[in-house]
Amino acid sequence: MKTLVLDGIARPDEAVDQAAAMLRRGLLVAIPTETVYGLAALASDQAAVRALYRIKGRSFQKPLTIHIGDRRDIDKLAEDLPLLFDMLAARYFPGPLTLVVRKQAWVPDIVTAGLPALGLRMPDHPLALRVIRAVGEPLVASSANLSGQASAIRAEQVLRDFESDIAAIVDGGECPGAGRASTVVDLLSEPPMILRRGSITAEELTALTGTEFVTAKKGKTGG
Numbered sequence: 001m002k003t004l005v006l007d008g009i010a011r012p013d014e015a016v017d018q019a020a021a022m023l024r025r026g027l028l029v030a031i032p033t034e035t036v037y038g039l040a041a042l043a044s045d046q047a048a049v050r051a052l053y054r055i056k057g058r059s060f061q062k063p064l065t066i067h068i069g070d071r072r073d074i075d076k077l078a079e080d081l082p083l084l085f086d087m088l089a090a091r092y093f094p095g096p097l098t099l100v101v102r103k104q105a106w107v108p109d110i111v112t113a114g115l116p117a118l119g120l121r122m123p124d125h126p127l128a129l130r131v132i133r134a135v136g137e138p139l140v141a142s143s144a145n146l147s148g149q150a151s152a153i154r155a156e157q158v159l160r161d162f163e164s165d166i167a168a169i170v171d172g173g174e175c176p177g178a179g180r181a182s183t184v185v186d187l188l189s190e191p192p193m194i195l196r197r198g199s200i201t202a203e204e205l206t207a208l209t210g211t212e213f214v215t216a217k218k219g220k221t222g223g
Contacts, residue, residue, distance in 0.1 A: 003064050003170040005155055008032070008127045010197045015170050016127065020134035028052055030144040030158045032172030033123040035096050035181055035198070037158050038141035039166065040067065040131075048106050049140055053110075055165045057147040063112045064140040065182075068134030077138060079104050082187045084110040087209055094124035096182040096199050098135060111140055117188055126198050127172045143181065144169075153179045185213065201203040 006015035019029045023040065026048045030037050039056060041048035043066050044180065053060055071093060074081075078101045088099060103118040112118050116130075132139055143151045144158045152158045155171035164207060183198030185205070194202055194215040202213040 001164055001167065003159060003163050003166055004073050006168050008170040008172045010166045012127065012130070016070065016130045016134050019131050019168055019170050020136075023131070023135050024099065027167035028055065029131075029167055030152075030155070030162070030169040031128050031141070032155075032170060032175055033125045033128045033141075033177075034094075034175065035123075035177040036142040036153055036175055037155070037169070037178055038067070038123075038128070039144040039158075039162070040139040040141040042135070043140045044108070046110050049108065049110050052140065052142065055162065056142060056145075058142060059147070060110070061113050063115055063117075063119060065184075066107075067120050067128070067132055067139045067141045068093075068120060068122050069129050069138075069150065070138050071122070073138055074120065074204065077104055077107060077118065078102060081189075084187055084192060084211060087184070088187075088205070089122075091121040091208060092200065095122070096124065096177060096180075097121065098182045098184040098196075099196060100184065100186040100188060100195070102188065117186075119184060121182055125172065125175075127170055132168065151179045151181065153177075172181075180201055 008015040026045045041052045080102045098119045098121040153175040155169045183200040184196035187195045205213045
């Protein structure tokens, strides 16, 4: 299968429609976000999610982030949300912040690596949001690069790693975040813990909420 590069700049409507149709059929599509390009699949399609892990070379022990296009999707995915969630979502959805919360039982274990929690993010990129909304349900996504390699911020970098392995790339030009991933915050820990550093700092989160955020010494989640 030859990877299609869809022109999301000159023909965004066409690119969004084609990408959404492919994702609904269980195919993998790379989409731009404000941080990096993401390799996306339908969150409810376990075969597609498994293919994403395999093609990327990602360990099945590492959970994937669920990307949403509307805040109403949160109630379909998560439960027992902590008080901090609404405050952070109001400020950073859409934005480069992934919030780890308790998942609902229907969310496939393959998405969360068997964990009872999931990472939620609403990307702040018009093409990403339009694709997710056109699909009509949440997507899982991981940075569109082979595991261990540098993140892709341009469509040609994605094509280099995944030529013929994915259905399409929505070309939105260079990602404005210059490859810096989203900040990942575990809201189930006490105090809340930053699992992966990104453009949003612990100091910024503490100043916004009045709650101290700590940073994990090792490990990282999402990607």
